Amino acid sequence: MSTPRQGSDPGGDxxxxxxxxxxxxxxxxxxxxxxxIAAFGMTSLLLDADVIAVAGLGQIPGVVGIGLATAAxxxxxxxxxxxxxxxxxxxxxxxxxxxxxxxxxxxxxxLISGIDPARATAAAGSFATSWFALIxxxxxxxxxxxxxxxxxxxxxxxxxxxxxxxxxEEDPTE
Numbered sequence: 001m002s003t004p005r006q007g008s009d010p011g012g013d014x015x016x017x018x019x020x021x022x023x024x025x026x027x028x029x030x031x032x033x034x035x036x037i038a039a040f041g042m043t044s045l046l047l048d049a050d051v052i053a054v055a056g057l058g059q060i061p062g063v064v065g066i067g068l069a070t071a072a073x074x075x076x077x078x079x080x081x082x083x084x085x086x087x088x089x090x091x092x093x094x095x096x097x098x099x100x101x102x103x104x105x106x107x108x109x110x111l112i113s114g115i116d117p118a119r120a121t122a123a124a125g126s127f128a129t130s131w132f133a134l135i136x137x138x139x140x141x142x143x144x145x146x147x148x149x150x151x152x153x154x155x156x157x158x159x160x161x162x163x164x165x166x167x168x169e170e171d172p173t174e
Contacts, residue, residue: 018154019150020151021078021081021082021151023150024081024147024148025074025077025078025081027146027147027150028143028144028146028147028150029073029074029077031143031146031147032070032073032098032139032140032143033066033070035142035143036066036135036136036139037066039135039139040132040136043131043132043135044132047131049130051127051130051132052065052106052126052127053123053126053127053130054110054119054122054123056115057109057110057113057115057119057123058113060109060110060112060113061105061106061107061109061110061112061113061120062106062109063109064105064106064108064109064112065101065102065103065105065106065109065127066102066105067105068101068102068104068105068108069098069101069102069105069136069140071101072097072098072101073094073097073098073140073143073144076090076093076094076097076098076144077090077094077144077147077148080093080094080144081147081148081151085152086148086151086152087148088145088148088152090144090148091140091141091142091144091145091148092141094140094141094144095137095140095141095144096137097140098136098137098140099128099133099136099137099140102127102133102136103124103127103128103133104124106120106123106127107120107121107123107124110123110124
């Protein structure tokens, strides 16, 4: 009698990975947010540039922009993960939605800050054409792809050898 290999589906072949959609979504959203914040900080430090180049806006446009980008990331990725067989092309849709949502969020956040519409448009436009927008888009693509991969593959959690059913390590030659 052999034990199931790591990542196998002992309950039968359901056509889906062992990570559920909500769990994959949670990991992907946290990963996206963490990558964006860390990459924005490092890029700002290396380039000696502000994420939003228009002076006098405060923090509200950035917060609203990232908040809306994260919400769009989560919403579009969730739609992709709900499909019976999620496709990796969904990561590109997630990336585009996150990019557009961040620009809209920066514009709305600038208006909330009390800035006139022309400066709000300048802030959104300067972000859209910056390295920061590229970083956000790439982070959304990578995190979206990872979330889809968690659901599509037979990935399982890492296990110690004593967690196997009979308590012995599997022979890699079997």
